[in-house]
Amino acid sequence: MSTKRSIVFFVVVALLFASTSLFAGGRAETTGEIVLTWPSIWVGQDSKADVMEEIVAEFNEMHAGSIRVIVEPQPDYDGYEDTIRTRLAAGQAPDIFTFKLSPTTAAYYGGNLLMDFSAELAQGWGDNFNQGNLQASTIGGATKSLPYEIGFTPIWYNQDIFNEAGIDRFPETMDEFWEAADKLKAIGVVPTSQMTGGTNSWTSMLWYTHFLGSFGGPDVWERGFDDPAFEQAAAVLKRLYQDGNTTRDAIGADAGVSGGHYQAGRTAMFINGAWYIGNIRDNSPEVYRATQLAPAPKAGNYHGHQVGWLHTNLAAAHTNDPARREAVIKFMQHLTSPENARRVSLAAGSLLAVEFEIPADVELDPLQQQFIQAGNEAEFLIDHMEASMPVDVVYELGQAIGAMVLQDLSPAEFVDMLRAAQ
Amino acid sequence: MDTNTVIKDSLNETPFAIVVVANLLKWVLLIGYLSIALFPMLWLGVSSFKTNFEIETSPFALPAVWQFQNYVSAISVSGLHQFFFNSIIVAAIATSFNLLVTSMGSFVIAREKFAMRKTLFTIITAGVLIPIVSFMVPYYTLITRLGIYDTLLALIITYAAINIPISTFLISSFMTSIPKELEDSAEIDGCSFVQRYWNIIMPLSRPGLVTAGTFSFIYCWNEFIYALLLTSSRSARTVQLAIRFFTSQFRTDYAGMFAAIVLTMIPTIAVYIFFHDKIISGLTAGAVKG
Numbered sequence: 023m024s025t026k027r028s029i030v031f032f033v034v035v036a037l038l039f040a041s042t043s044l045f046a047g048g049r050a051e052t053t054g055e056i057v058l059t060w061p062s063i064w065v066g067q068d069s070k071a072d073v074m075e076e077i078v079a080e081f082n083e084m085h086a087g088s089i090r091v092i093v094e095p096q097p098d099y100d101g102y103e104d105t106i107r108t109r110l111a112a113g114q115a116p117d118i119f120t121f122k123l124s125p126t127t128a129a130y131y132g133g134n135l136l137m138d139f140s141a142e143l144a145q146g147w148g149d150n151f152n153q154g155n156l157q158a159s160t161i162g163g164a165t166k167s168l169p170y171e172i173g174f175t176p177i178w179y180n181q182d183i184f185n186e187a188g189i190d191r192f193p194e195t196m197d198e199f200w201e202a203a204d205k206l207k208a209i210g211v212v213p214t215s216q217m218t219g220g221t222n223s224w225t226s227m228l229w230y231t232h233f234l235g236s237f238g239g240p241d242v243w244e245r246g247f248d249d250p251a252f253e254q255a256a257a258v259l260k261r262l263y264q265d266g267n268t269t270r271d272a273i274g275a276d277a278g279v280s281g282g283h284y285q286a287g288r289t290a291m292f293i294n295g296a297w298y299i300g301n302i303r304d305n306s307p308e309v310y311r312a313t314q315l316a317p318a319p320k321a322g323n324y325h326g327h328q329v330g331w332l333h334t335n336l337a338a339a340h341t342n343d344p345a346r347r348e349a350v351i352k353f354m355q356h357l358t359s360p361e362n363a364r365r366v367s368l369a370a371g372s373l374l375a376v377e378f379e380i381p382a383d384v385e386l387d388p389l390q391q392q393f394i395q396a397g398n399e400a401e402f403l404i405d406h407m408e409a410s411m412p413v414d415v416v417y418e419l420g421q422a423i424g425a426m427v428l429q430d431l432s433p434a435e436f437v438d439m440l441r442a443a444q
Numbered sequence: 445m446d447t448n449t450v451i452k453d454s455l456n457e458t459p460f461a462i463v464v465v466a467n468l469l470k471w472v473l474l475i476g477y478l479s480i481a482l483f484p485m486l487w488l489g490v491s492s493f494k495t496n497f498e499i500e501t502s503p504f505a506l507p508a509v510w511q512f513q514n515y516v517s518a519i520s521v522s523g524l525h526q527f528f529f530n531s532i533i534v535a536a537i538a539t540s541f542n543l544l545v546t547s548m549g550s551f552v553i554a555r556e557k558f559a560m561r562k563t564l565f566t567i568i569t570a571g572v573l574i575p576i577v578s579f580m581v582p583y584y585t586l587i588t589r590l591g592i593y594d595t596l597l598a599l600i601i602t603y604a605a606i607n608i609p610i611s612t613f614l615i616s617s618f619m620t621s622i623p624k625e626l627e628d629s630a631e632i633d634g635c636s637f638v639q640r641y642w643n644i645i646m647p648l649s650r651p652g653l654v655t656a657g658t659f660s661f662i663y664c665w666n667e668f669i670y671a672l673l674l675t676s677s678r679s680a681r682t683v684q685l686a687i688r689f690f691t692s693q694f695r696t697d698y699a700g701m702f703a704a705i706v707l708t709m710i711p712t713i714a715v716y717i718f719f720h721d722k723i724i725s726g727l728t729a730g731a732v733k734g
């Protein structure tokens with residue numbers, strides 16, 4: 023067979039095979055049935071994937087023939103955010119979706135893109151939610167997104183390593199902290215995990231926020247970069263990157279590297295949320311058993327606070343169709359019922375803005391129990407940088423840390439870099 | 445005395461030590477470059493046989509036990525075969541469609557004389573300079589208005605369009621290098637405009653077409669942003685999205701993901717190995733015109 027004929031043959035065969043696939047996808051809407059699409063990040067490897075699938079399936083079964091929720095899997099979070107931004111820019115919000123409420127994304131509340139849940143929340147549904155979180159999700163009197171998942175990131179430390187180094191409790195002052203760091207280095211353990219990679223320098227952003235809260239208090243973000251707390255916290259962060267207080271690969275490292283050092287017992291302190299429990303329990307059971315949680319040492323005037331923020335809000339597309347609106351509300355109420363919130367929290371270790379009781383006979387993961395306790399004991403919560411600053415500032419953070427450490431910039435110059443990105 | 449003899453004589457006069465050092469330097473540079481180029485692939489291949497714990501804690505060590513089951517889970521977790529099939533369909537049809545359109549356009553631009561010809565060529569090929577992310581909103585709007593959101597057709601049309609600038613540049617550059625006399629002879633023998641395109645220029649442009657086709661195929665195979673934006677269900681998604689099934693917002697199954705990446709690299713490497721001689725000749729067409 024000649025090359026030309028081979029190509030023609032291949033194209034014809036491909037087209038024949040493809041004819042059924044070319045138009046595959048989409049969704050069939052049977053008569054009278056309202057189909058709601060939900061591009062969801064809680065799929066694939068996500069710890070909430072299984073329980074969310076069950077909750078959606080139960081809802082679809084309860085409303086068979088009248089409402090159907092179709093989950094569009096969006097496992098890549100950065101790609102998901104791009105997709106949502108594009109859809110909103112095109113004026114086509116998904117029926118149901120989630121986003122991180124921040125000064126940047128608060129712009130979604132403008133115009134007529136999102137559904138306002140205020141009326142239904144006022145009729146009793148709002149009682150399901152933590153009132154502070156609900157208030158934070160209400161802008162200009164409109165609650166166009168529902169608070170759902172809360173991020174909460176205390177400091178994790180390895181008690182076994184602390185014992186080996188002769189440190190009997192987690193440091194409460196900075197003097198104690200640096201003394202503990204020296205003891206850890208003396209036994210060959212790097213004190214802290216840090217990183218400047220990823221889109222937000224996650225671990226270091228959280229360390230910085232902890233110390234920022236200690237210097238500046240709960241409303242430090244509102245006062246902006248002119249507040250001296252930003253420079254003071256930067257000075258602590260700079261020292262955390264020097265004198266062997268973190269690993270040599272911290273500049274440029276991503277979350278896998280930062281977490282990997284802690285899991286391997288190479289570092290003694292680390293910061294992350296409850297979602298990391300499953301990872302460390304599976305991969306490094308000894309470190310998991312030795313892990314304790316604590317607030318940051320007192321660096322300024324404040325102590326005992328934690329970094330906590332609204333991590334995920336639920337939203338829906340605005341619609342003028344009353345039946346469609348009712349369908350969306352029914353699903354949202356199903357998803358945010360105390361019963362389903364408890365299922366999600368227990369299955370995935372998530373902390374939620376929906377309030378629920380945990381029955382006495384339910385055995386909680388010990389580390390998850392510590393998270394709940396740490397949340398209850400926190401003097402106040404402070405949002406992390408990503409929840410408080412425009413996205414350009416967050417992108418700049420990794421560069422600014424790198425410059426401060428490698429080029430020996432002063433903390434003031436570090437803050438100037440962030441200010442310039444604002 | 446010809447030039448070659450002069451060069452040989454001058455080389456013979458070069459001290460032996462300098463020749464040895466120069467050769468050594470050449471090989472050190474080449475091996476160094478090869479190592480840098482191959483290291484990431486080697487690392488990826490080895491890591492695909494490790495556990496997640498080993499990848500996170502000892503990224504440069506060999507696996508304690510080679511985890512062949514990573515490849516089994518790579519296929520079973522993500523349903524890789526379905527995405528593979530979709531990618532093959534999208535890449536093959538989008539590339540064919542792109543080559544058909546751009547070869548016709550390039551034929552006119554390279555072989556016909558008309559006003560604003562160079563301006564037209566510049567406008568079309570300037571598309572390579574525009575970041576494709578800037579087209580996300582218009583493409584999304586267009587595809588949803590056409591009613592083909594979440595279909596393979598949406599990706600085929602988009603990919604075929606996105607590759608028009610680079611394909612036009614490569615194919616028209618190649619077509620320009622074909623002697624005009626061949627077409628003149630064909631015209632005297634009675635060839636029509638279409639026959640000149642199909643029977644004379646197209647066969648002679650094969651290296652250029654293969655080069656453009658290979659670039660287009662590799663782009664379609666590796667593309668991620670538009671695949672994520674324009675599709676939502678498994679039935680319409682491509683292999684690059686399957687890789688992301690191993691990640692989530694807070695957790696990544698690196699071992700499974702690396703195994704899936706190795707599997708998805710095979711077709712593009714195969715395409716390059718199969719066509720590399722034509723790609724090189726296509727890229728260097730006209731480079732040594734006397």
